[in-house]
Amino acid sequence: MTDLTYAQIDETVLNTLERPRPRYWVFVALMLCGVLLGAGAWAYQIFVGIGVGGQDIPVAWGTYLINFVFWVGIAHSGTLISAILHLFRAGWRNPIARAAETMTVFAVCCAGLFPFIHLGRAWQVYFMLPLPNQRLLWPNFLSPLMFDVVAISTYLTVSSLFWYTGLVPDLAVVRDRSTGLRHKIFRVLSLGWSGAHHQWLNYSRGYLFFAALATPLVISVHSVVSWDFALGVVPGWHTTIFAPYFVAGAIHSGLAMVLTLMIPLRRIFRYEAIITLNVLENVAKTMILTGLIVGLAYGTEYFIAWYSHNAVEWESFRWRAMGEYAYGLYFMILCNVLIPSLFLLKAVRRSVPWLFAISLAVNFGMWWERFVIIVGGVAHDFAPHAWGLYAPSLVEYCIMVGSFSLFFFLFLLFCKHMPSVSMTEMKETAHHAG
């Protein structure tokens, strides 16, 4: 898997923590501007009211919920790569596990912002917490929205702890090869890790349990997100296929984001010897599987709508393909199923430009999948007189730009200040290969 020695692995990864060039800070500043734009738009919404967004009856769930589901989806492949593939002993996940876990944590942070933004009066968020109060009001745990609060906050906590636990041995490597302030910071962050035998003994067990616990969690979280929709009676939402459909879609989009992030990272940090073409090819192979599952789910939805003889359901799906938002459906079929099937060709799987282009297409298509499901469901439900269309407002666009900027801003800061590839896991790979 890797021919590098331990010293070469350390050197390659630690070189990425050298003082960045001015161009790096230009990108950071650009992303910060995007974050400030989003924050400004949110502040404006708080002062003026939620009405500055384009959401209105019948489409009360617009880009805020689309972006929420999109970011939760992106968060899923990090855990897939770090936990599920760890349990399967898939050695190819080692070079990309750290960056994917980091992506998970930042994506959940971005996702977690959207319920606050969509709440309008964000300061009333404490209503979702089970706090004793004078009116004896408590959250209703029968509601799928409360399932979501529990699931997403659990996922954020677990993925952050999993990420930090995995980082500890690498933080010690940075501590041992740094001086001055950086040494002091990493000395504290690494918790005094010395790689002693009793530490490894318990660490290996603990990491295995982390992986074993994160695996059912990752499946449950996007299932719970899907039930936000599936437990409603809206045509196009009220279906039992939603949980596996959402989980497969989440992993599909997350893997695409892994490629989107890894390919520039690999080139900029000269990680070619660590993140080899074989690793990228294996991600592409996994995307063939997830793309086929997503395609099967799209087809099954249509088949069941037709086979059920439910007029409302069938009208909803007819409108998806022929109504005002039909382009969204075609984007999602094209970008999520047809274009990724090009990965069946080895030449495409092993071409970095193709991998990058297809990953961008899947990210685009997965965003549109959420648009078609969320907006398409409520825009055209039971009563024709209540049908209506939706277009995001400028405030929503700014907040969306802000969320993407926040994600890339955090990732940029991370990959220049923390080891973006797990040196310990790469050494283990080298050890087993040797």
Add this chain to the structure above:
Amino acid sequence: MPAETCIMGLFKDDGKAAKVILDLPAAGFSFRRAHSPIPSHRILEALKLRKGRVGWFTLTGGIIGFFAGFALAIFTSVQWNLIVSGKPIVSLIPFFIVGFEFTILFSVFGNVIGLLVCSRLPDYGGLESYDPRCSGEHFGVLAACEAGREGELMDFFQKKGGEVKVFA
């Protein structure tokens, strides 16, 4: 108690480090600790260690979480005794989701606490008898000898192919 000196032998191969650990008692030295950049099965086998106890903390956390999740959902629903959508006040199936998420959350809390307790972290004091090369490419075996036998222990490590570091 006679004064002791700690000396570390540094090896580039975990097999050699494991062999040294096995040979130390016969040579009359006492083993203190092994440090390595990766978890080494050879070293752990040489030390004949049983599995870590982290799992017990994880299990305890999980059991607490399972009951805490159900208890929270049941407690809050009986405080506001209103039937919603015809569902019973205490609906076990939806509450299972809360119970499940709490099980995972508390298991992870237990796992982290177990990891910290069993690994004795944070341990900033332990770095005093530690060589930074052990996080790079060396496997370190820390052994103690009585005062006056330092030379013997250093020779022992060097004969086994290791480099030597003496701690005061």
